[in-house]
Amino acid sequence: MREDVEALDISDVTGNWVDAKILASTIDARIKALADLSDTPLFFGRLDYEHAPGVELAEGAQGESFYIGRRHVHDAEGEPMVIDWRAPVSQPFYRASRAEPMDVLLRRRFGYTGGELTAYEDEHLTDPGESETASKLLQTEIERPRVGPMRDIVATIQPEQDEIVRAGVTGTVCVQGAPGTGKTAVGLHRVAYLLYAHRERLARTGTLVIGPNASFLRYIEQVLPALGELHVKQATVDDLVAHVPVRGADPADAARIKGDARMAEVLRRAVRSGIRMPTEGVVVVRGSRRWRVPAYELEEIVREMAERDIRYGAAHDALPQRIAHAVLVQMERAGEAPDDRVQDAVARNTAVKAAVKQCWPPVDPAKLVLRLLSEPEFLAQAAEGILDAQEQQTILWAKPARGLASAKWSAADAVLVDEARDLVQRTPSLGHVVLDEAQDLSPMQYRAVGRRCSTGSATVLGDIAQGTTPWSTASWAEALRHLGKPGSRVEELTRGFRVPREVIAYASRLLPEIAPDLAPATSVREAGGDFAVRPVGAGELTAAVVAACEEALAHEGSIGLIAADPDVAALGAALDAAGLAYLAPGEETSAQARLTLVPASLAKGLEYDYVVLAEPAAIVAAEPDRRTGLRRLYxxxxxxxxxxxxxxxxxxPAALAG
Structure with missing residues (x-):
């Protein structure tokens, strides 16, 4: 298929050089999408239908067999050999059961080792003599050791996951998923499915995956290309709002207030605080005639624009035309016949521009936020009745900046600038946004993400129990309201496939304190003898950690050493002294480098075959409060x-003792 595309001759098929470049770019993208992926088989399953899907067969006629794979593959004549996993005919591979066979006689799963076919497993869904048994190949695939970045799960998608993946493009879906339930994979596969089912629409409007940090994005970046989707952008929330350089950090109490949804109204007031009612009319001179718009009529125009509550910048651009229209009305009453060119000329008149500047001055969003955080009087005016005096004092900069160049912006300040920018000029909307680890966002960050999908849809992924910021959300209903998608569908995934059941049961002891409303997760995995809680003597922890890492490296797969952020440097030095090479979070593991040293604050969303966890009490103590610390430990x-x-x-911690 790739060679066929490469052999296309497009030298004389376009009318101009622009079309030729566009066509060449399209062909290059198609060639890249058809690239071979090492150790990634094109098909992983087969469906034998009793009847041909969508076709009425004569009595006694047989159905069809379809091989299911990551992408569509056809032969030289164009006949399909492998059906894309996203096609409707592939859906029964994930959802058919003995209770509801969906016209499938046989479902076959293929097992691979290093890209070579080594096993297969059949399920006869309509055979009454065959009992329901768990798929060993499915279990083997789930338990396959992790080396390198996150991989796709197209061969192991479960019915409850598939239902979310294939949800319609017009609705927003929120997934509350316990650890190991595959919520991140579900979100990524949902993007791939939507691009398959609504490619033209999303190619026009765009898609975006938002993750918590750069390490996480590097970890997941290969999933969509493996499914043939090469053009989905990935970013963090900080990337989206990077309008000012972030060089500072807020204390937790200041960041919490700046992230509060009330700040949206404070900013709206601040943006519109410069609007002034005119004190005198406007006189426009054209040739020998003078046209005057009196102050009361000008005030009506300005007041009407203010009451409409449209974007500040849009109103600023429309106001000259409104004043010009008032002049044209007078011209028509005087017997003249002005056209649009005359109106545009009047709108550009010096007197009109001076009146607009006085009544509706332009606003620079960054300068506005700078003033708001530097001038107590301006903040008090904008925040009256919204923030109390203590809250205002908390968010004011200790050292007011004299200008944009000297400002030490924090991450929360950048979100405020983004809000102000949207109040001035509408933020462009994408067709679909996937927001992962959403429980850690502040209300103002939710608003920033919501602006990027205001006319599109979203897939929101997270776990309330894993909220580790001081402003983490308390409920998905509240989060969806801040996102601008109130009343959206919320799905809960509680059956885990990644975390062993003994481990998830141990961690779930913390749930009554950190998320009492959530049901503990279950797991299909068993840890066997690979789960241990070991006390060590004072002063022996570092040596015990190094020994545990050496022990873990005897196993196949990736190893993560997770410790409290303040302890990472010392443990890194100990690993160096022991001659153990290690990676930083997000760096790709390989057969030669399988150990990653992970600060607890960066562990979210990552996974390792074997984890050595150093000093839980230190992880709890490193956070600003106990509840956040226990959530970080979870x-x-x-x-x-x-x-x-x-x-x-x-x-x-008491819940884990014993």
């Missing part, structure tokens, strides 16, 4: 796929 405990070793010299 995150780190649930990063293991096959084995977990917890080492502690200090006393464990």
């Amino acid at each position: 995150v780190t405990l649930t990063r293991a796929v096959s084995g977990l070793t917890v080492l502690h010299a200090q006393e464990l």
Whole structure:
């Protein structure tokens, strides 16, 4: 298929050089999409239908067989050999059961080792003599060791996951998923499905995947290309609002207030605070005639624009035309016949521009936020009745900046600038946005993301129990309201496939304190003898951690050493002294480098076959409050796929003791 595209001759098929370049670019993209992927088989399943889907067969006629794969593959004559997993005919591979066979006689799963076909497994869905058994190949695929970045799960998507993946493009879906339930994979596969089912629409409007940090985005970046989708953008929330250079950091209390949804109204007031009613009319001179718009008529125009509550910048651009229209009305009454060119000329008149500047001055969003955070009087005016005096004092900069160049913006300040920019000029909307680890966003960050999909839809992924910011959301209903998608569908995934059941049961002891409304997750995995909680003597922790890493490296797969952020440097030095090479989060593991040293604050969303967790009490103590610390500990405990070793010299949190 790739060679066929490469052999196309487009030298004389376009009318001009622009079309030729566009066509050449399209062909190059198609060639890239058809690239071979090492160790990634094109098909993983087969469906034998009793009847041909969508076709009425004569009595006694047989149905058809379809091979299911990551992408559509056809032969030299164009006949399909492998059906894309997203096609309607592939859906029964994920949803058919003995209770509801969906006209499928046989479902076959193929097993691969290093890209070679090594096993297959059949399910006869309509055979009454065959009992329902768990798929061993499915279990093997789920438990396959992780080396390198995150991979796709097209061969192992479960019915409850498939229902979310194939949800319509017009509705927003929120997925509350316990650790290991595959919510991130579900979100990425949903993007791939939507691009298949609504390619033309989303190619025009765009798609975006938003993750919590750059390490996480590097970890997931290969999933969509493996499914043939090469043009989905990825970013963090900080990337979206990078209108000012972030060089500072806020204390937790200041960041919490700046992230509060009330700041949206404070900013709206600040943006519109410069609007002034005119004190005198406008006189426009054209040739020998003078046309005057009196102050009361000008005030009516300005007041009407203010009451319409349209974007400040749009109103600023429309106001000269409104004043010009008032002049043209007078011209017509005087017997003249002005056209649009005359109106545009009047709108550009010096007197009109001066009146607009006085009544509706232009606003620079960054300068506005700078003034708001530097001038107590201006903040008090905008925040009256919204923020109390103490809250205002908390968000004011200790050292007011004298200009944009000297300002030490924080991440929360950048979100405020983004809000102000939207109040001035509408933010362009995409067709679909996937927001992962959404529980950690502040209301103002939700608003920033919501602006990017105001006319599109979203897939929101997260786990309330893993919220580790001081402003983490308390409920998905509240989060969806801030996102601008109130009343959206919320789905809960509780059956885990990644985290061993002993590990998730141990971590779930923390749920009554960190998320009492959530049901504990279950798991299809068993850790066997690879789960241990080991106390060590004072002063022996570092040596025990190094020994545990050496022990874990004897196993196949990736190893993550997770520790409290302040302890990472010392542990890194100990690994160096022991001659153990290690990677930073997000760097790709390989057969030669399988150990990653992970600060607890960056562990979210990552996974490793074996995890060595150093000093749970230190992880809890590194956070600003106990509840956030326990949530951070819950995150780190649930990063293991096959084995977990917890080492502690200090006393464990009460819920984990014993």
